[in-house]
Amino acid sequence: MGKFSKRDSSEIIQPVRSVVPIQPYNGFLGVMPSYVAADGILCTKMVTFYQRAEGSSLPSTQATVLLFHPERGHITAIMDGEAITAKRTAAVSAISAKLLMPALSEVLCILGSGQQAKSHYDVFTNVFKFKEEWGSKTLSQPNLCWRS
């Protein structure tokens, strides 16, 4: 995250995500490798994401992050990519909002009620102060009003 906006290929090697369509099931497999030599970080995220039928109980996104030993090449950690994806995506949104949203923004409105809706609610209410918070009633959060 600290290197997110550096875009310096001498410092971080992070090719564009490769995506394999899984057409019969409306899904995709994404592979997201990166190498930060200075920090000794060699890793890849592997993520599947699907367009689910309405009412499906299956998750739309499932992910694993593998960490490698950069010199020897073996795996040193297998991490929960869903937890990382939830936090990473919401954190990136908050950085964008910090830079782009009007200074006097008073209302937070969350569309959706899945994992990302929850993590965005958590990060946005942690980083910013809002007078009103709106979202789906299925996204149960302490201060949230809802609209059906």
Ligand SMILES: NC(=O)C1=CN([C@@H]2O[C@H](COP(=O)(O)OP(=O)(O)OC[C@H]3O[C@@H](n4cnc5c(N)ncnc54)[C@H](O)[C@@H]3O)[C@@H](O)[C@H]2O)C=CC1
């Ligand atoms: N750009 C990025 O880095 C990321 C993007 N995403 C995207 O964000 C979106 C949400 O992801 P998550 O919160 O992890 O998913 P999730 O599976 O936790 O939640 C998805 C929600 O959408 C609802 N839903 C699914 N299909 C529906 C349909 N046909 N009609 C009405 N509701 C439907 C589900 O009931 C669920 O509440 C997805 O589109 C995902 O691809 C997610 C993670 C990272």
Ligand SMILES: O=C(O)C1=NCCCC1
């Ligand atoms: O980049 C990611 O991470 C994801 N992108 C699309 C949806 C699933 C996760």
